[in-house]
Amino acid sequence: MAQRDFISAVREHQPKLHRTACFLAGDRxxxxxxxQDTLLKAWLGWDESAARDPMYxxxxxxxxxxxxxxxxxxxxxxxxAMAALPSDSQTALLWELVGSLPPRPREVFVLRYAEEMNxxxxxxxxxxxxxxxxxxxxxxxxQVGERLRRAGIGKPRP
Amino acid sequence: MNCKEAQLQTLQLAEAxxxxxxxxHARTCKGCRRVLEEMLQHQVWLRRxxxxxxxxxxxxxxxVTEVMLRDRLQxxxxxxxxxxxxxxxxxxxxxxxxxxxxxxxxxxxxxxxQQAASAVSKKTATNAVARAGEKLRAxxxxxxxxxxxxxxxxxxxxxxxGDEFDPDAPGKSLKPQPSPDDAAVVKTPTxxxxxxxxxxxxxxxxxxxxxxxxxxxxxxxxxxxxxxxxVTAQQAADGSPGISVAMNxxxxxAEAAYTIVGADASDQRVVLxxxxxxxxxxxxxxxxxxTLPGASWSDAMAGTGSPGWLRQxxxxxAAGNTVLTVSQSPKTPAQPVP
Numbered sequence: 001m002a003q004r005d006f007i008s009a010v011r012e013h014q015p016k017l018h019r020t021a022c023f024l025a026g027d028r029x030x031x032x033x034x035x036q037d038t039l040l041k042a043w044l045g046w047d048e049s050a051a052r053d054p055m056y057x058x059x060x061x062x063x064x065x066x067x068x069x070x071x072x073x074x075x076x077x078x079x080x081a082m083a084a085l086p087s088d089s090q091t092a093l094l095w096e097l098v099g100s101l102p103p104r105p106r107e108v109f110v111l112r113y114a115e116e117m118n119x120x121x122x123x124x125x126x127x128x129x130x131x132x133x134x135x136x137x138x139x140x141x142x143q144v145g146e147r148l149r150r151a152g153i154g155k156p157r158p
Numbered sequence: 159m160n161c162k163e164a165q166l167q168t169l170q171l172a173e174a175x176x177x178x179x180x181x182x183h184a185r186t187c188k189g190c191r192r193v194l195e196e197m198l199q200h201q202v203w204l205r206r207x208x209x210x211x212x213x214x215x216x217x218x219x220x221x222v223t224e225v226m227l228r229d230r231l232q233x234x235x236x237x238x239x240x241x242x243x244x245x246x247x248x249x250x251x252x253x254x255x256x257x258x259x260x261x262x263x264x265x266x267x268x269x270x271x272q273q274a275a276s277a278v279s280k281k282t283a284t285n286a287v288a289r290a291g292e293k294l295r296a297x298x299x300x301x302x303x304x305x306x307x308x309x310x311x312x313x314x315x316x317x318x319x320g321d322e323f324d325p326d327a328p329g330k331s332l333k334p335q336p337s338p339d340d341a342a343v344v345k346t347p348t349x350x351x352x353x354x355x356x357x358x359x360x361x362x363x364x365x366x367x368x369x370x371x372x373x374x375x376x377x378x379x380x381x382x383x384x385x386x387x388x389v390t391a392q393q394a395a396d397g398s399p400g401i402s403v404a405m406n407x408x409x410x411x412a413e414a415a416y417t418i419v420g421a422d423a424s425d426q427r428v429v430l431x432x433x434x435x436x437x438x439x440x441x442x443x444x445x446x447x448x449t450l451p452g453a454s455w456s457d458a459m460a461g462t463g464s465p466g467w468l469r470q471x472x473x474x475x476a477a478g479n480t481v482l483t484v485s486q487s488p489k490t491p492a493q494p495v496p
Binding site for chain 2: 006007011014015016018019022023028031032035036037039040043044090091093094095112113114118119133134135137138141142144145148149153154
């Protein structure tokens with residue numbers, strides 16, 4: 001498949017990929033940059049990936065690697081995310097939660113809740129083992145749960 | 159399932175519905191049930207919030223076109239695109255430098271680890287080999303024996319009589335001035351073999367830092383072979399006097415192994431080093447001799463008294479044939495101070 005066909009092939013994935021990029025980056029503008037980085041890398045490596053099916057986990061893997069590369073020179077800021085996204089208090093809390101997670105658990109967390117992938121799909125996308133994914137998800141849950149508990153969300157019924 | 163396993167499984171809960179085993183445990187354990195309920199409520203909240211934000215983001219998603227990607231590709235900073243080539247160039251350069259260094263060491267006959275280990279195993283090298291290396295090379299340089307290519311045209315530093323040093327020989331002007339400290343630690347055996355008084359030694363001994371050069375004489379095995387030996391005094395780590403020797407050989411077979419042997423105080427043959435010649439048939443090697451039996455400064459320089467190993471210095475080929483010998487006993491140039 002030629003590179004010319006790449007855009008049409010990824011067109012259906014672009015909105016979801018942009019959403020995940022925004023969650024990973026914690027910022028819409030940064031998410032847009034991350035999306036372009038991801039698609040550029042996918043475009044350049046399109047020939048060898050032509051046989052990939054399904055395509056979306058592969059794109060998510062590229063997205064996670066691009067995020068990691070971009071993050072080396074900058075640090076995600078929850079306040080920046082809150083300022084960039086019009087939201088109510090609960091949405092702001094969500095961005096704060098996502099932005100406060102370490103990079104690896106954040107990838108798993110976003111793919112789990114934003115993309116609604118299961119453990120095996122996340123493992124395939126990130127090139128990790130399911131056990132590693134479960135461990136990182138547990139790490140993310142522990143941190144997020146503590147923050148939500150302090151916010152009074154999800155209080156167990158007496 | 160115990161509580162610890164249940165709570166770990168709850169934390170790592172990835173599906174909307176917990177496993178039956180976890181539910182069964184939560185029914186029997188109040189604490190675990192509370193943790194599980196809290197986690198499930200957190201997940202509900204998270205899914206709802208993610209769904210809300212996702213809907214907004216999906217609606218605002220930009221459309222990336224091929225033109226945008228091409229434009230982004232053009233805007234990539236040059237270092238990003240040049241980085242692989244830079245790494246490749248650096249790697250190639252390092253390989254070239256390593257190769258050149260290896261070639262230099264091989265062709266100039268510097269003792270490598272294997273030769274050094276061999277010398278040590280033959281009980282002829284000393285623990286000061288490594289420390290003496292620099293001094294040996296310096297001595298060889300001062301005596302003009304460190305460049306094999308220049309040596310074939312270099313005349314031996316002897317007169318036609320054969321046993322006298324030529325004061326006008328090349329390198330004479332390069333010899334350093336005597337050091338009083340060096341003279342004080344050198345002892346010369348008397349004719350009877352006894353040690354002289356320090357004052358006498360200072361008067362009769364050559365300055366210990368002054369290198370001396372001797373020529374190798376070829377045998378019938380390889381008539382065109384030749385070489386030089388540079389000898390200088392050095393103080394061992396324990397303060398005792400000693401000597402160090404560097405030599406170069408030329409006119410030998412290319413890339414062939416040769417053994418340099420001497421003799422100890424009891425005329426027993428001692429292997430001093432193994433060398434491998436380069437493609438031109440030349441080799442340069444340092445020898446450290448600080449603790450060799452009979453390897454005193456006086457024996458080496460004066461060539462008198464007890465059998466000195468330097469006077470029996472010989473180069474043998476792989477078959478054991480003698481190809482080079484020290485042609486005569488060197489004579490000390492030092493004169494007694496009136």
